[in-house]
Amino acid sequence: MKQFYLITFFCVVFSLSGFSQTTEKYMAAKQDTDLAENLTLYPNPASHGKVYISSKNNKVKKIEIFNVLGKLILSTTQLGNELNISKLKAGAYIVKISEESLTVTRKLIVR
Structure with missing residues (x-):
């Protein structure tokens, strides 16, 4: 049971850190798209x-x-x-x- 909680904890931590990087890249790409569309x-x-x-x-x-x-x-x-x-x-x-x-x-x- 301890192994399950430990694996779950690492998955959540790594997914959250990856999410913030993806959000920054997404925002930069969105600005480029906004200029391209307008x-x-x-x-x-x-x-x-x-x-x-x-x-x-x-x-x-x-x-x-x-x-x-x-x-x-x-x-x-x-x-x-x-x-x-x-x-x-x-x-x-x-x-x-x-x-x-x-x-x-x-x-x-x-x-």
Whole structure:
């Protein structure tokens, strides 16, 4: 009977310590998901030299655009929604958007 209580005690202690770590990871992942859900990049595909990036918080955003080979093509910081992409050639790009400590990536097609 003592062995049963001892095993039960260790199981409870280890499960509680693991739960707190999981909760912290869950909260960080939830914040990333919140930004991803509340961030819009439009129009996509873009054809008029401008795209609009908006988020729920509407804070200062750092925007980096990479080509499909991973080369940085454009890097800027902006507060407004409008981003000028008229210098980009037609093709596929990866847009990395950072707002505060959260970062999301989107695929952008330019026609």
